[in-house]
Amino acid sequence: MKYIALLRRINVGGKNMISMTAIADAIPSDWTNKENEKSDVAYLFPSVDSPDVVESLPFNQDYIRVIYTKGALLWSLNMNDYSKSRLNKLVGSELYASMTVRNVNTARRLAKG
Secondary structure, eight states: OOOOOOOSEEEETTTEEEEHHHHHHTSOTTOOOBTTEEEEEEEEOGGGOSGGGGGGOOSOTTSSEEEEETTEEEEEEEGGGHHHHTGGGGTTSTGGGGEEEEEHHHHHHHHHO
C-alpha cells in the first residue's frame, strides 16, 4: 500500500514554513484551468524564492500573466497563445529544477486541506 502526504505548508530549507493558504489566496479568483485557459502555481525552492525570479523565466511574458508571491510564482495564459508564450521552454531550464508546478485547482484544494 502506498501513502501520499498532503501538507498544508511548504517547508523551505527546513526552517521557514510558507503557508499554502497564503499562496492560494494570492491566485486571482478568475484564474482556472478550462479548455481555453491554463493557470499554474510553481512552488519555489529557497534558492530561487525572490521577486527577481520573474526576470529569469524563459517564456514570453507578452502572452502570459505572471505574479510572484512569497514561495511561489503564479501564471495564467490563454491556450490560443500557448506556442507564442514559449511556456514549454520552462521544462528544460535550470530554473525548473528549483520548483514544483501544480495547476491552480490543485493548489486551491491543497490549501483547503
